[in-house]
Amino acid sequence: MLKNRNITFIGAGSMAEAMISGLINKAGIPPEQITAANHSNERRRLELNEKYNIQTMAFSEISFNNTDVIILAVKPKQAETVLQQLRPVLQDYHVILSVLAGISTRYIEEILEKALPIIRVMPNTSSMIGESITGISAGKYVKNDDLDLAQELSKAIGKVKIISEKQMDVFTGIAGSGPAYFYYLLEHIEDIAVENGLDRELARDIAAQTLYGASKMVMESEDSPAELRKKVTSPNGTTAAGLEALAENGGGIAIERAVVNAAKRSKTLRKEFEKVPAL
The missing domain is CATH 3.40.50.720 (NAD(P)-binding Rossmann-like Domain)
Structure with missing residues (x-):
């Protein structure tokens, strides 16, 4: 067509x-x-x-x-x-x-x-x-x-x-703005890897491939993201320690707020420029 x-x-x-x-x-x-x-x-x-x-x-x-x-x-x-x-x-x-x-x-x-x-x-x-x-x-x-x-x-x-x-609006908050969230995540992983002795290019390849592999697992597996997370998290292991730090520092809440804020901004744009009632 x-x-x-x-x-x-x-x-x-x-x-x-x-x-x-x-x-x-x-x-x-x-x-x-x-x-x-x-x-x-x-x-x-x-x-x-x-x-x-x-x-x-x-x-x-x-x-x-x-x-x-x-x-x-x-x-x-x-x-x-x-x-x-x-x-x-x-x-x-x-x-x-x-x-x-x-x-x-x-x-x-x-x-x-x-x-x-x-x-x-x-x-x-x-x-x-x-x-x-x-x-x-x-x-x-x-x-x-x-x-x-x-x-x-x-x-x-x-x-x-x-x-x-x-x-x-919520689609925009997830998919339209979403790549920037993941770039932000990779940026921080890359920085901390360099601080701990890895070459920046190597750190970038490691982080990006890890994210790509995890995304592919979600798309090809019948398991939910929560189930996949549980399968790779051994009690008292390294992954559990990392997830604990994420929870303690509001990692999940930060992502939720990013999506909500972006969706809210999409609604605000409609009100600002359209001057018509929201859908």
């Missing part, structure tokens, strides 16, 4: 780049089918053009007649301005995917004032290597073919889960 579909990114930041990289390098989408546009950062456009050989241009230069799928990847505070500029040029055949954190499909529909398919898509930056977990939820005018298209595009950059829009 993606074959011969022209895709235009409105916004050229890190999330747009991650998706562009996944679409080209993992899904094999020809670079000539992809365009990235922003308002004024010509240097960033040149960077993406040189790196991926895609078309880049200023927002004002886009010919939407040659675009099938529009991916909104700007900052939430820019949403209203961009949508107002898009409204007069949109056609019935356009499908709009939004990666705007906290911005609902209803808000986009209200500003555009057109019965166009709006689909919220929340990938993460692991899109760059085709390993995102992406949540998608459909707006009022989305048909099955539109949803299939969004799933196909999202599968090109990793795994996909169809969720209700009410679940999107």
Whole structure:
């Protein structure tokens, strides 16, 4: 379904780049089918053009007649301005995917004032290597073919889960923001390993492989994370000592609060920029 579909990114930041990289390098989408546009950062456009050989241009230069799928990847505070500029040029055949954190499909529909398919898509930056977990939820005018298209595009950059829009805030707190939590964890493991005599590159490989292996165990095992943890924890052993330190220092609570805070921020963004009741 993606074959011969022209895709235009409105916004050229890190999330747009991650998706562009996944679409080209993992899904094999020809670079000539992809365009990235922003308002004024010509240097960033040149960077993406040189790196991926895609078309880049200023927002004002886009010919939407040659675009099938529009991916909104700007900052939430820019949403209203961009949508107002898009409204007069949109056609019935356009499908709009939004990666705007906290911005609902209803808000986009209200500003555009057109019965166009709006689909919220929340990938993460692991899109760059085709390993995102992406949540998608459909707006009022989305048909099955539109949803299939969004799933196909999202599968090109990793795994996909169809969720209700009410679940999107917590999904954002876990999957959208989640990679940063794990990077933070690995950063601290790496630092303490170096303090205790390991080479930094070696420490990084050890920590990253350990996390990768544990994640793979969860995905391939029928056991829950709690059951897997119990299986590797011998009474009075080294793992038990480490887990005890995590509990004493609020490790579990810290992770819970990270997810809750990120989800809360997603809800706050909707209230700040939409000025409509929460879902």
